[in-house]
Amino acid sequence: METTERLPGGGSDLSLLEPVLDEYAAVPGSLITILQHAQEIYGFLPEDVMRRVAERTGVKPAKVLGVATFYTQFRFKPVGKYLIMLCQGTACHVNGSELVLAAVKDELGIDDGDTTEDGLFSLKTVACLGCCSLSPVMMINGEAYGSLTPDKAVKILKELRGGANG
Ligand code: FES
Structure with a gap:
C-alpha cells in the first residue's frame, strides 16, 4: 500500500x-x-x-x-499534557487575573496560545469559565483552581511539573 x-x-x-x-x-x-x-x-x-x-x-x-x-474550537498546534485555561473574563479581571497571567507566562516562559518545549503545558486565555465566584480562576485539564494569586498559580504549576517528572 x-x-x-x-x-x-x-x-x-x-x-x-x-x-x-x-x-x-x-x-x-x-x-x-x-x-x-x-x-x-x-x-x-x-x-x-x-x-x-x-x-x-x-x-x-x-x-x-x-x-x-x-471555528475557535480547533487548534493547529499540539497541546501539552496540561492545558491551562486561564480566565480573563470580567470577574476574574477585576480580581487580578492579569497579574496571574503574567506570573504564569513568566513561570512557563511561553505566551498565550503556546506550549512549553517539554510538551508539558499549554496556555490559553479564555473569557469566563462559568465559575466567577472562584475568580480569578484557571482550569487545568478540566479541574478548576480558584481564588488565585500569582504565587498560588505558580505553586500549582510547580506541583504539576514535579508530579509529571517524578
Ligand atoms: S469571569 Fe472568570 S470565571 Fe467568569
Missing part, C-alpha cells in the same frame, strides 16, 4: 483517521464533524491531516483550512 505523503510539519499516523473518513467523507456537510473527530484523535489539526481530509472529501485544502480557522 502506498504510504501517505509526508508534509512539512506532518508525520501524523493518518490511518487513525481512515475510519472517520470512511464514515463521513461522502456525507455532505460533514466537514466540521470530520475535523472534530480528527482533533479528538490527534489533539489538534496537523497540516497533513487537513490535507487528507481535503483529499477524501473533495473539498479544496484552502477551504478546509478556512473552515477550521473560522
